[in-house]
Amino acid sequence: MAKTLDLRLYLVTDEDCxxxxxxLLDAVEQALQAGVTLVQYREKHGDGGKMxxxxxALTELCHRYGVPLxxxxxxxxxxAAGADGVHLGQDDLPCAVARELANQVAGPDFILGVSxxxxxxxxxxxxxxxxxxxxxxxxxxxxxxxxxxxxIQHLRSIRAAVTIPFVGIGGIKPEHYKAVRAAGADGVxxxxAILAARDIPAAVRKFTSQF
Amino acid sequence: MAKTLDLRLYLVTDEDCxxxxxxLLDAVEQALQAGVTLVQYREKHGDGGKMxxxxxALTELCHRYGVPLxxxxxxxxxxAAGADGVHLGQDDLPCAVARELANQVAGPDFILGVSxxxxxxxxxxxxxxxxxxxxxxxxxxxxxxxxxxxxIQHLRSIRAAVTIPFVGIGGIKPEHYKAVRAAGADGVxxxxAILAARDIPAAVRKFTSQF
Numbered sequence: 001m002a003k004t005l006d007l008r009l010y011l012v013t014d015e016d017c018x019x020x021x022x023x024l025l026d027a028v029e030q031a032l033q034a035g036v037t038l039v040q041y042r043e044k045h046g047d048g049g050k051m052x053x054x055x056x057a058l059t060e061l062c063h064r065y066g067v068p069l070x071x072x073x074x075x076x077x078x079x080a081a082g083a084d085g086v087h088l089g090q091d092d093l094p095c096a097v098a099r100e101l102a103n104q105v106a107g108p109d110f111i112l113g114v115s116x117x118x119x120x121x122x123x124x125x126x127x128x129x130x131x132x133x134x135x136x137x138x139x140x141x142x143x144x145x146x147x148x149x150x151x152i153q154h155l156r157s158i159r160a161a162v163t164i165p166f167v168g169i170g171g172i173k174p175e176h177y178k179a180v181r182a183a184g185a186d187g188v189x190x191x192x193a194i195l196a197a198r199d200i201p202a203a204v205r206k207f208t209s210q211f
Numbered sequence: 212m213a214k215t216l217d218l219r220l221y222l223v224t225d226e227d228c229x230x231x232x233x234x235l236l237d238a239v240e241q242a243l244q245a246g247v248t249l250v251q252y253r254e255k256h257g258d259g260g261k262m263x264x265x266x267x268a269l270t271e272l273c274h275r276y277g278v279p280l281x282x283x284x285x286x287x288x289x290x291a292a293g294a295d296g297v298h299l300g301q302d303d304l305p306c307a308v309a310r311e312l313a314n315q316v317a318g319p320d321f322i323l324g325v326s327x328x329x330x331x332x333x334x335x336x337x338x339x340x341x342x343x344x345x346x347x348x349x350x351x352x353x354x355x356x357x358x359x360x361x362x363i364q365h366l367r368s369i370r371a372a373v374t375i376p377f378v379g380i381g382g383i384k385p386e387h388y389k390a391v392r393a394a395g396a397d398g399v400x401x402x403x404a405i406l407a408a409r410d411i412p413a414a415v416r417k418f419t420s421q422f
Contacts, residue, residue, distance in 0.1 A: 048284060048299075049303055076312065077304070080312055091258035093288070094260060
């Protein structure tokens with residue numbers, strides 16, 4: 001897929017969030033049908049073989065809905081799966097290194113996302129070739145315990161520091177959506193508020209109705 | 212480095228094995244000075260950024276001794292570090308997938324090692340483009356708890372199944388060396404018997420004296 005980034009509602013996966021009996025592929029398809037605009041496959045401590053199979057299946061699924069799929073952390077898995085990009089934390093492979101490697105295999109359309117917690121990290125990631133940023137954590141969240149919650153107004157310092165698009169992340173609920181956008185973010189990244197919902201399409205529409 | 216494989220004494224790293232106060236780089240350098248012929252950087256659950264820095268430092272160190280360095284599991288880290296190869300377990304990226312990706316970045320000299328527990332897995336890895344195999348576990352070992360110990364004679368079925376070189380691995384001590392070679396292996400892979408030793412050069416020489 002060509003690099004077209006719509007960050008308005010960015011779903012990040014976490015199998016541990018899913019209600020019993022719901023598979024990851026089912027949950028993501030429900031979210032795609034209801035209108036998420038970007039999907040990240042996040043699997044901490046998974047084996048490469050399992051991750052490759054899941055990343056391939058999710059890429060194929062997302063492409064049926066015209067939505068890009070990026071893989072968290074594992075650039076090798078992302079490239080082998082034919083995914084659209086990779087998302088890198090500050091402790092993962094450096095962005096500039098990933099860009100160089102990705103260019104050799106997938107070309108310049110490969111999407112690079114970076115987690116940036118401060119304006120300095122945001123500016124550095126932009127300089128290193130990031131296509132978008134994930135900025136937070138805005139609120140306390142059960143998927144990243146022990147991470148400092150910085151609040152929505154923190155996003156204004158990110159907006160002032162970079163020209164590339166970014167999403168707010170971390171414990172975001174539908175009622176925060178307008179304030180996050182007003183603070184300069186291009187959208188929100190969500191895990192629990194969608195995947196742990198009993199009615200995933202309804203949970204998605206609580207965000208998309210505010211686009 | 213060109214692909215020259217000397218598997219006679221293959222050191223696999225494990226930071227948890229090191230005596231207090233000994234750094235990984237110091238331990239590996241002592242082992243290189245004493246004559247190990249191949250080194251694998253193994254770091255389970257490490258962050259990509261830390262792994263990249265360690266893999267780069269180890270590659271540079273190994274090359275000063277004319278010894279190749281391969282990285283366990285993380286093909287992206289291996290390629291970004293300029294390492295000589297990657298070692299893949301049965302649950303990691305499939306060998307054929309890794310070969311295709313590595314060819315695009317590093318070319319055909321990039322070393323692919325695969326862990327094979329049975330003759331069937333060994334033959335499959337060879338067909339998929341593996342350069343060498345690690346076969347075991349021969350004995351119970353503290354670095355891989357819960358893994359079935361297969362004994363030295365198991366190696367004869369591997370030797371009958373493949374033409375590529377392989378090492379025995381798993382709880383191997385110097386007193387097993389001749390029997391492992393006699394069963395058809397090209398050498399041994401060792402973690403604890405070298406890295407946990409008070410005198411690493413002496414521990415290495417207990418093997419190299421039997422070359």
